[in-house]
Amino acid sequence: MIEILSAGPDGIARAATLLRDGRLVAFGTETVYGLGADATNSAAVAAIFAAKGRPRFNPLICHYPVAAAAWEDTIPTALAHALAAAFWPGPLTMVLPRRAGSAVALLTGAGLETLAVRVPANRSARLLLAAANRPIAAPSANLSGQVSPASAAHVLAGLRDRLAAVVDTGPSEVGVESTVLDLSGATPVLLRPGGATLEALEAIAGPILRAGPPDDPLAPRSPGQLASHYAPALPVRLDATAALPDEALLAFGPPCPGAGTVFQLSERSDLAEAAARLFEGLRWLDSEGHRLGARAIAAMPIPPHGLGLAIDDRLRRAAAPRV
Ligand code: TXA
Ligand code: MG
Numbered sequence: 381m382i383e384i385l386s387a388g389p390d391g392i393a394r395a396a397t398l399l400r401d402g403r404l405v406a407f408g409t410e411t412v413y414g415l416g417a418d419a420t421n422s423a424a425v426a427a428i429f430a431a432k433g434r435p436r437f438n439p440l441i442c443h444y445p446v447a448a449a450a451w452e453d454t455i456p457t458a459l460a461h462a463l464a465a466a467f468w469p470g471p472l473t474m475v476l477p478r479r480a481g482s483a484v485a486l487l488t489g490a491g492l493e494t495l496a497v498r499v500p501a502n503r504s505a506r507l508l509l510a511a512a513n514r515p516i517a518a519p520s521a522n523l524s525g526q527v528s529p530a531s532a533a534h535v536l537a538g539l540r541d542r543l544a545a546v547v548d549t550g551p552s553e554v555g556v557e558s559t560v561l562d563l564s565g566a567t568p569v570l571l572r573p574g575g576a577t578l579e580a581l582e583a584i585a586g587p588i589l590r591a592g593p594p595d596d597p598l599a600p601r602s603p604g605q606l607a608s609h610y611a612p613a614l615p616v617r618l619d620a621t622a623a624l625p626d627e628a629l630l631a632f633g634p635p636c637p638g639a640g641t642v643f644q645l646s647e648r649s650d651l652a653e654a655a656a657r658l659f660e661g662l663r664w665l666d667s668e669g670h671r672l673g674a675r676a677i678a679a680m681p682i683p684p685h686g687l688g689l690a691i692d693d694r695l696r697r698a699a700a701p702r703v
Pocket of ligand 1: 409411412413414415438439440441473475489492494495496500518519520521556557558559560562571572
């Protein structure tokens with residue numbers, strides 16, 4: 381049974397406890413309601429994708445109560461500091477280089493070297509983020525493909541059976557998502573228009589480039605940005621039913637014949653566990669597998685349903701011909 385919590389001290393405390401326990405909690409921000417989970421807990425983040433029914437691992441935004449907390453996970457530029465001073469708390473998300481040693485799960489950022497961070501303006505949301513005392517990943521709290529929710533009632537209509545709780549923080553005034561600005565390159569790039577206007581941003585940042593293909597950070601926009609989009613250095617072979625002698629295996633369930641070096645996504649063939657371990661696995665095979673002599677990664681087939689769709693999508697991108 382989903383808990384419907386008020387935005388008073390008791391409701392906030394309860395919601396923070398649930399988040400710290402790895403549960404899913406929806407809460408209002410000034411833009412839209414977010415489907416929150418502990419961003420440092422990869423199983424909790426996998427549960428976000430499962431609840432939304434997203435067929436792909438889009439990188440998620442990490443939410444913080446204050447800018448200083450966001451800088452613990454990212455490396456801010458001078459411009460990031462200036463934009464934070466002008467727009468936070470508020471509907472601006474900044475994509476910045478991820479700080480080495482950040483506890484944010486690789487799945488939260490879809491394996492990218494960058495992290496999207498924001499400080500929302502809703503007072504109750506910030507109290508909740510402070511009480512949770514860890515970064516909270518939160519995409520909009522709707523089923524994939526449906527409209528973003530601007531009230532607790534909207535959240536319940538789509539996700540009632542899939543969440544531990546929703547905090548009723550009242551209607552979201554802005555109603556559209558935050559503006560996403562990529563500050564990880566030489567020039568700021570607008571990745572998603574949103575609550576903070578381009579004019580207001582350019583008044584501080586100067587000219588901002590528009591991204592090409594909308595809303596898909598995993599699709600390289602220009603060759604210069606390619607390096608930041610993590611793909612294993614080793615070639616990836618899909619749907620392997622046997623491992624070749626020079627291959628390291630990304631296993632799902634009992635390893636197939638021929639396996640030497642193995643990273644096990646889920647011994648018991650559990651898709652949520654596999655999703656939570658996917659990016660760790662690709663990185664481990666790339667470094668350790670390579671060190672142990674592997675010249676390629678063989679990936680066992682993933683069942684094409686539920687989170688398997690998103691895992692498979694990511695593996696296909698990893699296996700695609702390199703530019
Ligand atoms: O208003 C909002 O931003 C809402 C509320 C709940 O805060 N959240 C939201 O999250 O819309 P989500 O996960 O639906 O949107 C994340 C956006 C996507 O467009 C994603 O591609 C982009 O941010 N994004 C996240 N991390 C990124 C990264 N490292 N590089 C490029 N784009 C990134
Ligand atoms: Mg959305």
